[in-house]
Amino acid sequence: MLAGACTREYCTHSQRREKMWPRASVWRSWTAVLAGLACVRAEDACPPACACDRESGTVSCRDGGVSGVPGDVPQWTSTLIVRGRNVTTLRRGAFGANGTELDMATLSLASNMIRVIEADAFFGLPRVHMLDLSHNCIEFISAGAFNGLVELRMLCLNESILPQVAMQLSAALASKSLHNLHRLELAGNRLRSIPLASLDASNLHQLVLVNNSIETINRDNVTSLGQQRRTRVYLSQNPFRCTCDLEAFYYWLKNSSQCPDAALLRCSEPEAKRGLALEKLRGEDVDCVNENLEAVSYVFLGIVLALIGLVFLMVLYLNRGGIKRWLNNIREACRDQMEVYHYRYEQDSDPRLANVAV
Template sequence: MKGALLLFSSVSILLPCLGSCPKKCLCHPSSNSVDCSGQGLSKVPPDLPPWTLTLLLQDNQIHWLPALAFSSVSLLTTLNLSNNSLSNLASEAFYGLRHLQVLNLTQNSLLSFESSFFHSLPGLQELDVSSNSLSLLPTSLGKPWENLTLFAVQRNHLLQLDRALLEAMPKVRLVLLRDNPWKCDCHLLGLKLWLERFTFKGGVTDGAICRLPEPWKGRDLLSIPHELYQPCPLPSPDPVPSLVQQPDPAPQEAQKFPENNSGPQDPLECETKPKPKPTNLRHAVATVVITGVVCGIVCLMMLAAAIYGCTYAAITAQYQGRPLAPSSESEKMGSKEPMDSSPA
């Protein structure tokens, strides 16, 4: 009798802990799993057993998740929501799931998600959002996913992926990126550099196949040399300092130019009035004129030297044909020579 009473009391204590199983679901207390897949559900069942560790909700018609949608199963470690109609997630849809390790959101209609969706999932290890309509991912998560090892975004509409998002996953070892229309331009250079480092450290990826631009279509992002990327255009600076940096022969005037004009400067006006070209043209004309003057002076000097040489040669030739007149001293000496030669 006492044994029967003890058994009855034990069962009465355990029944509230076990909880009831939702309709259209199969509960397996031995494995702590609840299978509600393929039952045409439009929302998450509200009466899930609190001991649930694995919840299977795939192949249903759930189109959105409200806040605290899984508050009754705070011990959940695996959640499968694949092949539903999810297009909207409340910012606190996964709030309270601190022990969740595997989250499967494949084959839904998600357009984007914010980093706040996953702030309450510090223990997440595998995140699969493949086969959605994602065209934009958050640039950062606010805080790192310290335990995430798998990140899958295959078959979406992603053109870019910010490097900072991946850097917030220090333990990730498998990244799946295929079947996205990746635009392999300068904005994807950060992803390329991250993937190079990721694979060098032993990480595994299926590769990002470029859809755009046309020269890189069909090529793996990792096979394109980063030296061939066109640099991203920098934000246009203030036109005033750009004038000061130009090789202007009068830099002081360029610095005074913005002070004299009180109104805002139009960048097009500044670009259509470049000063170096007219200055270089004036320098070129002045150089030609000076060179011509110098050449003319040299030619005149050479002509004068030639005339002087010809005149000097003519005068010399004229005097070589005549005997020079004897000087008075030579005449006197010549007249005295017979007297000196006569005998005494």
């Protein structure tokens, strides 16, 4: 009886609350629905001066009078293209929206006049596979610029790095986050050496160094290339100096297939070998032993000639008295002879002597 009474009392109380607050319940429901719709709209909103295609997951933000990195990138974005926006500086978490991570796979930032890349600039993009930073003017790049890009497979930095940033680039490429990097493009950056010393190239398949200022490749870099046998290095349009310093690289090029464009490599110096293909060089052209022996031979020849000249000068000095008398005798003989010629000339030119002869 007590249980039944409690049940009836509870039901009556509930029915009474529903009769008293029907409008409040409905209002709360509508508020929740509107809040959900607002969130959906915010997530789907396309950034200003951008074109969005949800079906392909592409957001393209090109020059439209708006500067800087677009904010509030939709969560469904898989490809973000930003060009001509005068970004200048990529700050920490530049692409993070309220601290949330994006499932973006491709990020293209080519031709944006980027000058500075700060540490953790790509924080919040752990699933980016391809990053394009080509055709910029990078003056500073932090050592932690690529932190967090643990799934990055392809990095393009063509015509972007100023010569004084080469050391900073090597430090940035040393990031442990780039252990899955498969392709690295550094064409047209006037680099003078291969940035393999600090790069974790265990998974690197392609290294593009076309159109740089590489004159020689030292033995340490050749050793690194030999250890990374899966890496293919593209080196055409570089001004190689075909001298003794190129010996290690020359023999690596002969015995390895890691340089697909080896047939396009040309000598720029010395003048006698300009335009000559590296593959057509002979072993003696880059043989350090022969070159050193030739240099020693020239030095020895110079020493011998100097000694001969010194001996000759000593002989002249010791015989200076005799040489002086000999020169005087020659002078007197020449004077006597000239006087005889002069006397005969005067006789032949006198007309009276000519009449006597007739």
